[in-house]
Amino acid sequence: MKIEDKKRVLREMVLHRRFEERCYQAYIERKIGGFLHLYPGQEACCNGVMEAARPGHDYVITGYRDHVHAIKCGADPKAVMAELYGKETGSSKGRGGSMHIFDGDKRFMGGYALVGGPFPLAAGIAKAIQLKGGDEIAICFLGDAANNQGVFHETLNMAALWKLPVLFVCENNLYGIGTSIERSTAVVHQHKRVAAYNIPADECDGQDIEIVYEAARKAVDHVRSGNGPYFLELMTYRYRGHSMSDSRGYRSREEEELWKQRDPIFILRDRLIKDGAMTMADFEALEKETDAYIENEVIKFAEESPEPRVEDLEKYVFADRATQLPWLTGKAA
């Protein structure tokens, strides 16, 4: 990665981290309801892969831990926060909430709460790309536990058979809620399961963004060149509990500390400092600046935005011509 890109991505990762920490705060203050799944610890995964891909051009789909993926694809952090607040100005107009961020304009296809659900949808998106003949790819980010759904295997088989342009990214953070992967999955290394479908698969460190980036470049090139699907497993860790009601009794504080020593943001920061591209003071300033932006713009926007109107309860249930969106009609381009 070029120095300038690394500096930009560091900025983004700091935003992603602080955004999520601020969500935590807002949840405690009961400004945000529902289930809230946070991303700190895993930032290099989404950022590394999307740096190798084309955000806003490639189609991305994921699960419920979706805020950062949405923002990385180009969703406005203000609209994402407003969605968490359940406001009309939210990216899903307050209908979806934290687990259901969507931004069709930026080709961010959601935000899915049922684990495993996005697999076949990703294949369908890839099928559409294939038929239309574009150079986009579909990228499906999911966790390790999701691979135990039958639909994972159904999707892999069809994606391989039809040579679909889809990249599966498994963010293996070692746990599905409180169940460690050894206790839920017969094969711990997920890429091995994929080999059975003749899909190229790779596993790498998910904490060092440059390692992720290199692995993802290979993966993205493969898929974009028309060679069919690819599976990339990233070994990572989420710092916080699965969602907000998780006291993390299933893992030790020592294990958590060990992972925090390989913090994706600090790895990149320290490398930039070592290369003389920035100083610690620069980094601290960046954090302050980010916090100010989140407070003065993102949170302010969410707090001041209106609630959805009760009269609109049944709006958006069915499609109708009048409200059809440009990216659905295909007339936009």
Next chain:
Amino acid sequence: MSRMTTEQAIHQALAEEMQRDERVLLVGEGVATKRGDLVRNFGTARVRNTPLAEAIIAGTAVGAAASGLRPVIDLLFAPFLTYAMDALVNSAGKLRYLSGGQFEFPLVAMSMTGSGWCVGAQHNHNLEAMFAHAPGLKVVMPSTVADFKGLLKAAIRDDNPVLFFTDLALLHQEGEVPDVADHLVPLGQAAVRRVGADVTLVSYAKTVGVCLQAAEQLQAQGIAAEVIDLRTLKPLDEATVLRSLRKTGRLVAVTEASGLCGMAAELAALAVTRAFDALRAPVVRLTGPDAPGASSWVLEQAALPTAEAVVEAVQGMLGDAVVVREALATT
């Protein structure tokens, strides 16, 4: 009587039934993590965490039930049931019939649903009527703490597949549970929660509370509402509903679930096909909208039938009778 929460009542029911019958096992994502004391008492073979895979959880439960075990599966949230639909609907509900009565499928599929937590439509979807529509399945959805315990125990002892729905808004409510050794509430029996002669309010789960509130407000206006809590949606306790209707001549059916092809529609059909002669006003259905559950608190709450709406509906049904009664009440 012992005071406890719905959550505790469910736990007691599971513990007691596992103690009573060693064929009972509890299977699901995180069940062993959540219910450590059951693991200690009954072992990991009977209290079993599973991979994240609803289809295989339900499928193995059907196979195990056909082979003499009595599995209880916890599928967490009702929308996840759709992943288990094939095993529940096509296997559990049909194989006894398809085999000419050779097999039984004594299993319970538990899940939570309902508004109150702002979790959005993929966690909150009252699809109980969907299962009532499938042959061979029983459907239970309690409202009181005592019923959660008694009905779950009865469901586990039933020789048929039972869908056991927990309204998540009731999970932390407190209530009294009888201290008897075996507190059972038979499936298929509704409960009359309040006696009244002017109108029958029928509901289940959290909206029973809405009806009781409405009945209280109506009382102040001199209108006596009878409130029926169905508790079991299938088999439906038609007799209790009909008996009440013959007395009141008026039916308001209240559900959180959407109206189309739902339990309220079923109740309306029951009224007009079996008690038409007794009806003194058109049946009223108050249901959730035909829309997915929104995560916004404002929209989520707006989708719920309210006590005010029930009161208004009853006033509309009684028409001029309300005025007369109000006059009588003030004199």
